[in-house]
Amino acid sequence: MTALNPDFAEEMMKYGEDTALACFNCGTCSAICPLLHDHFPRKLIRYIQIGAKDRILENAAELWKCLHCGLCTQTCPREANPGEIILSLKRMAVENWRKS
Amino acid sequence: MYRPRDIIETIAGNLRRTRNPFGIPNTLVNRWWKDADLPKNGEALLFTGLMYQFVPYIETATGYLAKFEDTPWAEYLRYARWAPSTLSGLGLALITPGRDKRKFNRTLQNIARILTASRASFYYRPELDQYSGVLLYDLGDQKTFENHAHWVARRLTSAGVKKLITVDPHTTYALKELYPKITGAHFEVTPYFEKIRIPARKTDRTVTLHDPCFYGRYLGLSDVPARALAALGIQCRKVEQSGAFTHCCGGPAESISPKLAGEVGGRRLAQLSAPGAPIVAMCPICLGNLRKLGADVEDLSSILAENLAA
Amino acid sequence: MTEEKRSPKAEEKKVGVYICYCGGNISDHVDVEEVRNRMEKLPGVSVARTNMFMCSDPGQEMIMEDLKSGTVDRVVVASCAPSLHETTFRGAISRAGTNPYVYEHANIREQVSWVHHGTPATDKATRLVAAAAAKAEQLNPLEPIRVEATRHATVIGGGVAGLRAAKDLADRGIPVTLVERSPFLGGQAARLDRVAPTGERAADIVSELAAQVLENPAVTVHTCSRVTDFSGYIGNFTLTLQKAPPQDAETLEALETAAAQGAEPGAFLPLAGVIAEDPPASPASVTVETGVVVLATGFRSYTPWKGEYGFGESPQVITLPDLIRQMTTSPSSGEQLRLGGRPIRSIVFIHCVGSRQIPGIHPENASGTLNEYCSRTCCSATLHATGRIRRNFPGTRVYEMYRDIRTYGRGHEEIYEQASREGVVFLRFEPDAMPEVIPTEEADTYPLRVKVTDTLTFGEELEVPADLVVLATGMEPNDVSDLVDMMKLPKGADGFLLEVHPKLRPVELPVGGILLAGTCQAPFDIGETCNTAGAAAVKAAALLARGYVELDPFVAEVDLSRCAGSGACVDACLNEGALAMVDMEVDGKTVRRAQVTPALCLGCGACVAVCPENAIDVAGMTLKQYEAMVDSIGSEPTAA
Ligand code: SF4
Numbered sequence A: 001m002t003a004l005n006p007d008f009a010e011e012m013m014k015y016g017e018d019t020a021l022a023c024f025n026c027g028t029c030s031a032i033c034p035l036l037h038d039h040f041p042r043k044l045i046r047y048i049q050i051g052a053k054d055r056i057l058e059n060a061a062e063l064w065k066c067l068h069c070g071l072c073t074q075t076c077p078r079e080a081n082p083g084e085i086i087l088s089l090k091r092m093a094v095e096n097w098r099k100s
Numbered sequence B: 001m002y003r004p005r006d007i008i009e010t011i012a013g014n015l016r017r018t019r020n021p022f023g024i025p026n027t028l029v030n031r032w033w034k035d036a037d038l039p040k041n042g043e044a045l046l047f048t049g050l051m052y053q054f055v056p057y058i059e060t061a062t063g064y065l066a067k068f069e070d071t072p073w074a075e076y077l078r079y080a081r082w083a084p085s086t087l088s089g090l091g092l093a094l095i096t097p098g099r100d101k102r103k104f105n106r107t108l109q110n111i112a113r114i115l116t117a118s119r120a121s122f123y124y125r126p127e128l129d130q131y132s133g134v135l136l137y138d139l140g141d142q143k144t145f146e147n148h149a150h151w152v153a154r155r156l157t158s159a160g161v162k163k164l165i166t167v168d169p170h171t172t173y174a175l176k177e178l179y180p181k182i183t184g185a186h187f188e189v190t191p192y193f194e195k196i197r198i199p200a201r202k203t204d205r206t207v208t209l210h211d212p213c214f215y216g217r218y219l220g221l222s223d224v225p226a227r228a229l230a231a232l233g234i235q236c237r238k239v240e241q242s243g244a245f246t247h248c249c250g251g252p253a254e255s256i257s258p259k260l261a262g263e264v265g266g267r268r269l270a271q272l273s274a275p276g277a278p279i280v281a282m283c284p285i286c287l288g289n290l291r292k293l294g295a296d297v298e299d300l301s302s303i304l305a306e307n308l309a310a
Numbered sequence C: 001m002t003e004e005k006r007s008p009k010a011e012e013k014k015v016g017v018y019i020c021y022c023g024g025n026i027s028d029h030v031d032v033e034e035v036r037n038r039m040e041k042l043p044g045v046s047v048a049r050t051n052m053f054m055c056s057d058p059g060q061e062m063i064m065e066d067l068k069s070g071t072v073d074r075v076v077v078a079s080c081a082p083s084l085h086e087t088t089f090r091g092a093i094s095r096a097g098t099n100p101y102v103y104e105h106a107n108i109r110e111q112v113s114w115v116h117h118g119t120p121a122t123d124k125a126t127r128l129v130a131a132a133a134a135k136a137e138q139l140n141p142l143e144p145i146r147v148e149a150t151r152h153a154t155v156i157g158g159g160v161a162g163l164r165a166a167k168d169l170a171d172r173g174i175p176v177t178l179v180e181r182s183p184f185l186g187g188q189a190a191r192l193d194r195v196a197p198t199g200e201r202a203a204d205i206v207s208e209l210a211a212q213v214l215e216n217p218a219v220t221v222h223t224c225s226r227v228t229d230f231s232g233y234i235g236n237f238t239l240t241l242q243k244a245p246p247q248d249a250e251t252l253e254a255l256e257t258a259a260a261q262g263a264e265p266g267a268f269l270p271l272a273g274v275i276a277e278d279p280p281a282s283p284a285s286v287t288v289e290t291g292v293v294v295l296a297t298g299f300r301s302y303t304p305w306k307g308e309y310g311f312g313e314s315p316q317v318i319t320l321p322d323l324i325r326q327m328t329t330s331p332s333s334g335e336q337l338r339l340g341g342r343p344i345r346s347i348v349f350i351h352c353v354g355s356r357q358i359p360g361i362h363p364e365n366a367s368g369t370l371n372e373y374c375s376r377t378c379c380s381a382t383l384h385a386t387g388r389i390r391r392n393f394p395g396t397r398v399y400e401m402y403r404d405i406r407t408y409g410r411g412h413e414e415i416y417e418q419a420s421r422e423g424v425v426f427l428r429f430e431p432d433a434m435p436e437v438i439p440t441e442e443a444d445t446y447p448l449r450v451k452v453t454d455t456l457t458f459g460e461e462l463e464v465p466a467d468l469v470v471l472a473t474g475m476e477p478n479d480v481s482d483l484v485d486m487m488k489l490p491k492g493a494d495g496f497l498l499e500v501h502p503k504l505r506p507v508e509l510p511v512g513g514i515l516l517a518g519t520c521q522a523p524f525d526i527g528e529t530c531n532t533a534g535a536a537a538v539k540a541a542a543l544l545a546r547g548y549v550e551l552d553p554f555v556a557e558v559d560l561s562r563c564a565g566s567g568a569c570v571d572a573c574l575n576e577g578a579l580a581m582v583d584m585e586v587d588g589k590t591v592r593r594a595q596v597t598p599a600l601c602l603g604c605g606a607c608v609a610v611c612p613e614n615a616i617d618v619a620g621m622t623l624k625q626y627e628a629m630v631d632s633i634g635s636e637p638t639a640a
């Protein structure tokens, strides 16, 4: 059971992207992503939406699989900029490591 | 897969200390201009951003990383800080074969020859030609990237630089899109292939162009090189994914996971091989990764340079 | 593919048989050319032809040519179901200058090619077409029945649909009586605030429409009125209205508020509507003679059962209409939404409540039925509300739990996107795993928790704390069982009134002269409601325009030379008034004989079956014609 944390999406704004909630979970990004990896990147965007920050940090290494190739951003029908969101998550993770 | 944290901190540390992501002095890396007779004055600064110069070192370093990925040694790497000592600095410089370094020097010399033949007004000053820091941007180390970008931008502005001619997509993107936002410095940034004005020779060459993500998608420039080739009578074959929908070569993953870079690159290579024509790339990362997968890939500049040797 | 073979036939009836390929729909399974070969060998058939699409212009022209040239004088088309194209081909026959009733239709698609294959299909088609040809030989020209029409329309229901239809009819100069059950005009729309997708005030829409109706001298409005009696037929209906002082508490309260505000007739009262006239002090009865009736009886919002998502158990679980009502009396912006002074930190909206119910998953409602349909408007209405709440109250968190988001109309998908960009968080559940609303014990936290198995998060169980749970309730048709009985109206399995054909005759009922407008037919938004109301008004005006209406002549006819006056037919007749025993002069003697009122006759043939003298027949479907068909079917099939 996970309780939702709506504050995390707002916290993410300071790392560059405020479009995570624009995503309507269609999965286009995961279908086009060359990584072909476990709902990447939609899964992480969904984790922002529900505020699962801990889970993102626990598996932060996953983020660096992203090539920042931009195919997902190019094809997202909601212009939610998924690739840029992943980049923002990297920034968030780096800052967290440095703080700890 | 390696711990991104270790890789990032190593690269960030190197960049802070030496202005070079591998900790190798730039004067050692950037030597291509020595045998080329380049103008010291002109309208635009030829700004290589050192990416082509890095490729042999990246290949060597990732070759070692690939050997140990998913073995107990990968863990060892983390504790022993093996990466900083072996995959950085002079150690790395020494184990990198000179043959490879010269190959990439040749690419840059070709670009200079093309610009000269196109009567582009440009100049080169090695002390101004610095690494853009874009790798740190891609890795999410925004702070290190920004600090470095400020340093580079200051150097350029205080030398009075206004126009830049770039040679690779990553540096072009950094200087054109990121620097204005972060440093406030606005340069007029033009990739070298936009400057090409060379007469066509009779040829029936056909090639397959691999559009890099940053030219094809982020900067929307992929038709420019194709047009430059067409002007020379060189045909380009259609690739399954190209232009705004081009497929990544896999290269960006190589510092974190050479295995993943190989998987993604393999899928792209299949697309590029399908038309059956020689493959041409225009980004040092793409070149490096596709070649590592065994493909015979040429740089755009060498195709263009062939047309000069009349 | 058109071949012809003309066999000279003397004084016989000349039947033309036209067989359609239906672009493969028929010809993939029926050997159409083989059927044609067999048909042209039949004695009464003068020509048999085929076409890829008989309903196409070239197909119709082929039939018209044969009629004009005298090659044929009666027509059989073998194609799809007659409900689709019988009128098309009758029209073609008319245009060729021939009586359109010398026509018979054979359905070889739904009844043959879609259900049979191979040789049996071709053989069955042969029998059906041969039987139709046999009947066609017996056909006589008929004339449509013409009845005078009263130039007056009655609209039942004073919501947006009724107002729109009344206004459109009156604008065409047709006198209209508008009947409304409550004291107010505006119906359910009057209970809304701002409406999707435009964001207009529902009050403005209702006020504007009501004013146009009230100002128009051609419209007579009767509020607090119900239809209690109905008789007649298209062009000539008689309705009895009962006016009565309002009784129910909610209406009385609204009227008191109106009186306290000194509201005059014509004024808009929030959440109630426009007051048209003072309510009657005592019951009264009104009789209306009218030519057409437009039904605009509207919908009601679904009421959740006690315990459905905690409804009726926790005061913090309300419906979307409840929320809209409560928000009209709370501040319109601020850090957090406040309802009744209570700050709302977090709201969960649940979609599809009372809609898209699934047998075996959702419990049946009191009448033993399920609302299996999509109510169509609740997604957009909810998204419109949530986006506005996020914008006006940034400190209020909003969650939407949905099964599917169905923002189908122009400008609706944008509402969905807007709500997302305003920060609404969406969660998606499967119908068999409905969210669970759980009251919390601890006084210092949120009063409710909503637990959901979220398919967007890969089937994880998530929990959302809530100050308020809002149920996006769907639409149900208003209870019009009295009208359904009186007017013999068909209802769909969903309980809404059912049109003749969803595409070809979308606002007509099989009962001539009665039309549909708005949500009595199906869930619609206000725009769609106005579309159907406008369409019904145009249909009604067209019916009344000529002063008379023409009806199909397929009605009972009494053969007075045979009728012995037994009266068995009158007892068997299904439609009161269609048949009666009357005194009449036959051969100089006064006798009691059966007489048909053609406009009321349904053409069902119940009378034909019971007449001991075979003295009554339905025109165009006579016993003799059926005998010819049966003989044809019973005879040896025509071999190739
Ligand atoms: S493509 Fe865009 S909207 Fe669709 S799941 Fe990915 S980020 Fe979300």
Ligand code: SF4
Pocket (backbone or CB within 6 Å): A029, A032, A033, A034, A035, A040, A041, A065, A066, A067, A068, A069, A070, A071, A072, A073, A082, A083, A086
């Ligand atoms: S940018 Fe990252 S997440 Fe997006 S398609 Fe490329 S690799 Fe996948």
